[in-house]
Amino acid sequence: MTDNADILIDIKNITKKYDNGFTALDDVNLQIKKGEIIALLGPNGAGKTTLISTVCGIITPTSGTISVGGLDTIKDYRDTRKMIGLVPQELTTDAFETVFDTVSFTRGLFGKPRNPAVIEKILKDLSLWDKKDNKLRELSGGMKRRVLIAKALSHEPDILFLDEPTAGVDVELRKDMWNVMRKLSQTGVTIILTTHYIEEAEEMADRIGVISKGRILLVEQTSELMRKLGHKEMLIEISEPLSALPASLSDFDLTLSDDRKLITYSYNASHEHPGITRLLKALIDADIRTTDISTKQSSLEDIFVNLVRDAA
Amino acid sequence: MNIHAISAIYRFEMNRMWRTMGQSIVSPVISTSLYFIVFGAAIGQQMGAIDGVSYGAFLVPGLVMLSLLTQSVSNAAFGIYFPKFTGTIYEILSAPVSAFEIVLGYVGAAATKSLILGIIIMLTATLFVDLKIAHPFWMLFFLVLTAMTFSLLGFIIGIWADGFDQLQIVPLLIITPLTFLGGSFYSIKMLPEFWQTVTLANPVLYLVSGFRWSFYEISDVSPQISIAMILVFLGICTGIVYWIFKTGYRIKS
Structure with missing residues (x-):
């Protein structure tokens, strides 16, 4: 990991067991760096919401500690919560309040004095300014989501949690939401988003944490994960079983199957020269006859599915 | 102390009251006026004075208490139940x-509403009867502490309630009967001795009796006991609320 000065949120050994015996979080460790966008990727019921609710103080962990900006989220809750804004998954809003009032309310709740200029800027940034006097029940789902983001930003937090910001949102709105997140990230806000869309994690996140059944399975730079995704395999079926791979093929990353009739070539498809032509030529030169060739790619989806299955 | 948060919640709740003016203010005033007309003017004419106080005037503290108790409970209960319900x-x-x-x-706002309501009802009452207040300080003392205590009780009910029906159950099935049977409309001295004793177990009796004493210096139980009892109720409700937050009962897992 990087040096500690960069760590904004430090989640240590967090476990949440409910009275009915269900373990929602199982010894979760996660460090989130200042200014990054991290995506928590996992299927429904993986514990994503529980994890962020625990950081935000809505759920009390059974054991473990969380520090935000070096302060304990339970002991120093006033200071840590001021740094955090939370956009919940459900579109929970009051019905009869106006957009402006509800955003101002949240600002007060988080201990900041009234400041119409700040609220105005937030609403304008989120293209909500012309709706400021509308009652919340008059807004569409997409607009309500924006209002929830505005509320979460009303006290100018350093950290923004977005719980499934694009769940059940159409393509247009999703792109729109991504732009909103990017703009926020540019202002220096650290963003933690949960999603079960791999595409979204790829698109938005600097790092991706995969979570399933209450456990963090891996946390990886998105680019690193993508590099792993570039990894492909070429399966070469041969007509005559080989006793061993000839020495002329030793330059290539090859494995021979147990029945000695299948050669697997591992290569990186994102590489400029994946070496396929050279390999085929070398095979011909070695007088190895092929009966079939296929390639396969491990997608993030595969990695994800495998990880989740392995964890089961 | 997060003053901005207290004021944000307080203002939010008060806004809700202004929005629902009809429900919050107008309807209790109308129903109280009906009580005055029916019990005070119509039936009251046939009734003798109680301890030298005309029946119409005797009713006023009881009616104020009736509204104060039910409105404090339902306002506060609704105030905290609704965010729980909507998420x-x-x-x-x-x-x-x-x-x-x-x-x-939350409780501050609910209690404020009840106080405003109590004062409006007393003002309404002056249209019907000649109101005099012997001990204004103690009148306010009972008014404020009752509003606070029962708003706390409402808050507890709002946290406990799992549905809108439960929200109605306590005010309807407990508060209203206790208020009616607690000497709001009569002196318990009018009851047979056995029922007088039973009524002593009704907490509302102490509130109504003390409140009425602050107006007319007549009471069913001594005002000192009433003062002690209201403080005890306040203490109990505060204790329960403290426990709720300490354990996260029904609000936090």
């Missing part, structure tokens, strides 16, 4: 506010 309570729970500040905001 917006996530915001309160994730905010840098202490339990004390949350209670101060």
